[in-house]
Amino acid sequence: EDPAVETAEEAKEPAETDINELCKDMFSKMATYLTGELTATSEDYKLLENMNKLTSLKYLEMKDIAINISRNLKDLNQK
Template sequence: MAATGEEAAEMDCISRVSLAHPTVLSLGGSSEPRGEPGETASEGLEVVTAAPKKPINSSTCEDYHLLENMNKLTSLKYMEMKDISINISRNLQDLNHKYASLQPYLDQINQIEEQVSSLEQAAYKLDTYSKKLEAKFKKLEKR
């Protein structure tokens, strides 16, 4: 079962969504003492990456929507796998029924094979016996 229409758009959207980058703050690289008169606490902090443009709540909401889309996609994949397994099960049942219907013929083939084998053995015994009789007949003719 392939995803079409709206589901395909959702899957495409999921593949393009990137996680929000957290803001990374670091203290100033120097180990010099701070606290000069007039210096504020924020002067010693340096922003390494840009802060998110949206508030934290909208980021959480985006994460929720991402998880929701991922769950929908996973659900679709499981439904596809369920359909595939149902088809495999049906095909296996069909094959089992066909095999069961062929079983009498397979038994007949096995029976014929056993009979052919025993006929071959009888033919070899008959051949060796006829060769012995021929040898005796030639021996009696010579006398």
């Protein structure tokens, strides 16, 4: 045979048991992947929620400081 000429081979269907095992493996790996993705997304949202709570507390502290400064300035202006 000429080495430059390729010959075609008949495509064979994999055995039914092989297909079932491959499908089970694929679904198992997909479930693991999706679980990881959802867990990471959930953790990201929890982190954002905590950051928002902390930011809100900091703004409340700043508001209290601003109120105290305003009060003190009014007292000074009245003297």
